Amino acid sequence: MPLTRSVVDALGVVTICLVALLILLGLFCILYSFYFRTRVRSQGYIQLGYFSGPWIIRITFILFAIWWGFGEIVRLHLLRSEGRLLNALSLKWQETVCKCYIVSNLGFAEPCLFLTLVFLLRASLQKTHSGTWTQKWNRKTAGCVLLYCLPVFVLQLIVILIGPQFSNHKNMHKLPHYFIRTAADHGDVALCTYPLMSTILLGLFATALTSYMFWLGRRILHFVINKGLQKRVYALIFSVSSFLPLRVLFLGLSVLSGPDTILFEVFAFSAFLSFLCCAGVGICMLVYWPVADSLALRNLQKDREARRSSEEHNDTASLIANQSALEESMEGSPTASTKRGSISFRAMERDETSGAFVELSLFSPSQHSSPPGSPRLLGWPMLPPTQQVHMVPEHR
Numbered sequence: 001m002p003l004t005r006s007v008v009d010a011l012g013v014v015t016i017c018l019v020a021l022l023i024l025l026g027l028f029c030i031l032y033s034f035y036f037r038t039r040v041r042s043q044g045y046i047q048l049g050y051f052s053g054p055w056i057i058r059i060t061f062i063l064f065a066i067w068w069g070f071g072e073i074v075r076l077h078l079l080r081s082e083g084r085l086l087n088a089l090s091l092k093w094q095e096t097v098c099k100c101y102i103v104s105n106l107g108f109a110e111p112c113l114f115l116t117l118v119f120l121l122r123a124s125l126q127k128t129h130s131g132t133w134t135q136k137w138n139r140k141t142a143g144c145v146l147l148y149c150l151p152v153f154v155l156q157l158i159v160i161l162i163g164p165q166f167s168n169h170k171n172m173h174k175l176p177h178y179f180i181r182t183a184a185d186h187g188d189v190a191l192c193t194y195p196l197m198s199t200i201l202l203g204l205f206a207t208a209l210t211s212y213m214f215w216l217g218r219r220i221l222h223f224v225i226n227k228g229l230q231k232r233v234y235a236l237i238f239s240v241s242s243f244l245p246l247r248v249l250f251l252g253l254s255v256l257s258g259p260d261t262i263l264f265e266v267f268a269f270s271a272f273l274s275f276l277c278c279a280g281v282g283i284c285m286l287v288y289w290p291v292a293d294s295l296a297l298r299n300l301q302k303d304r305e306a307r308r309s310s311e312e313h314n315d316t317a318s319l320i321a322n323q324s325a326l327e328e329s330m331e332g333s334p335t336a337s338t339k340r341g342s343i344s345f346r347a348m349e350r351d352e353t354s355g356a357f358v359e360l361s362l363f364s365p366s367q368h369s370s371p372p373g374s375p376r377l378l379g380w381p382m383l384p385p386t387q388q389v390h391m392v393p394e395h396r
Helices: 005-043 055-074 091-123 135-167 196-223 227-256 262-331 334-340
Strands: 183-186 189-192 357-360 379-381
Touching: 005 055, 005 262, 055 091, 055 135, 055 262, 091 135, 091 183, 091 189, 091 196, 091 227, 091 262, 135 196, 196 227, 227 262
Parallel strands: none
Antiparallel strands: 183 189, 357 379
């Protein structure tokens, strides 16, 4: 199937546009994370500080995605065609660029991105008092991501740098070239390819990661009681367990055709699109939505404080109104005061049965209860026994 220049250029333009959208989404989420952290630190929301703790790892996750996106742009045939940017490079340098792309994306950016995703999910299962999502946790997690990515990176280096030397060995001369080939010459242009050995290594990594994600997702779902959060966990697990194996599958199928065919470009673009969807879902679920939810909690806390202040104001106004009504009933009924005798303010001492409040009561020698509809009894904190005062106003 001959290579159609217009189809390849169209796929290249679409790839550049999609990577640009991913970069814009990542930069927006980075600024959003900085805004959230600034608001938490400036306004003293200590409870929300726990949710802003992993801001370094979240930003690192986005940076890995942006790094991967730039690598996908570098590999495009669009930049190597006649009169384009990389045409000034020699054929040897173009092959070196293809090797760097394989090591950078398949050996570093993609493993690190998904390892970071796993650590962010795993941290949600740890207890708050264990030091999770602190500065120390951020540094430790970054170190663990680089450490666990090192074996994949080293194996990819061996495949790219040492693999061609082994293929020339007399005992390995029958090994097909597509197992280790990173670029194919097409005139004065080097077309990047995907070595099958590199794809196999990525597939083993994806298998282990997907299995661990299923186990981790089941544990997370046991603790999630909100249906919205359950949907997010399901979406994240589905994206990793489906899009990542699809990328490996498409990269493996790309060796069935030459790099100068439309079929190869379709497989390469499908693999790119699969990983792009997975990275985009991860950024939304692990960076954007947690920050948005935390800001919503901050607004909810503000509304609750305002409601509490309003209720306290209403209680104070009601108390003042009750006191005014009580005073008016006492001063506006001379006959009632004469019948009922004296008005006494008596203090109750603190014991096991009585409260620590002064009781204000109206009593009469002939009546033991207040008339129906009278205001409820009021009180205030009781003074110590030495400071108790008995007040008996004059009879009218």
